[in-house]
Amino acid sequence: MTLAYLFYIVWIMSGRDYLGEFEHVILLALLRLEDRAYGVTVRQEIEFRTKREVSIGAVYATLDRLEAKGYVKSRLGEPTPERGGRSKRFFQVTAKGVAAVNRTHRALQRMTDGLDLVRSHA
């Protein structure tokens, strides 16, 4: 592999940022929850649908990363008594985030096209 080819791959990868597995799951949870998406509901939605225990720290660490990439935006809600007077931080997927979900989804579909996954597992 030549150095120029290596730089070409890096350039292609930096231009088309595919989502990691957990980033993908989080963005899908935000799209499902719409305007009700904050830490608790996102964490519970993922636990309910994927049947795996998720920590609130993992959710926020990923959401912060997605916000830095411009895939989500956040706003603080009003403080509530059941949260000890603390505010909820609501998240919303941006147009760039929706595009990233679609791109990753299409890439996964192309990878699974023609595969008989049920028979492969059996």
Next chain:
Amino acid sequence: MRSQESSTQPPGMPPPRVAVWLIGLFTSDQEAEAVPGDLLEEFSYLASRSGVVFARRWYWRQTAKTITHLAGAAFRSAPWTMAAVIVGGFLLHGFLSGLPDKFLSAVTDRYLMFWSAHFQAYTWVLNGVGIAHLMASLLVGCMVAWAAKGREMVATMALALVFCGMFAAALVWVATRRPIDVAWLLWACSGPFAIVMGGLIVRTRRSRNRDSSPTRLGTTRA
């Protein structure tokens, strides 16, 4: 999916205080309200549904996992800043911890002829050098925490781990040559501990200032 959105009652049973404190140490300004608030909301729900013991266990499990993720995120979000802060802290520690010895050498060289008359003073100075080393570590911890704004505990703990690693290597080297002195062992551990304490002091002060400030960084209130 369970939901607590209908609940508007303030929480009855508080979550474990130490766990709440630990979470507060590792959350950034952006997460300072949301993370403890989310945990409290779920804790209250679990305590009313499954009992306080179950809820406390859940809170501690979440705390351990959350701190791990937030510490990892602090490194991933600003790797060069963290590396610069840790290397800078290491070099600063090397410089500052050498100063008390230089001072002692200068004093003893100048007043060596009087040592028998002022023996107690010399003993006091020798003990004082150890304390000065500890204060230097504390100062380095404070400066590292000050430079790693928002990542105080992660930066100071990483620096402390570097010194612990060096100390462990030195311990193995010494252990092969002579018996280990327990007092020396404890004294050597106090440096990294003082660095973390420095981070703790800066972090606590910043948290107090942040809590009293009406504005929050990076987010807009609805």
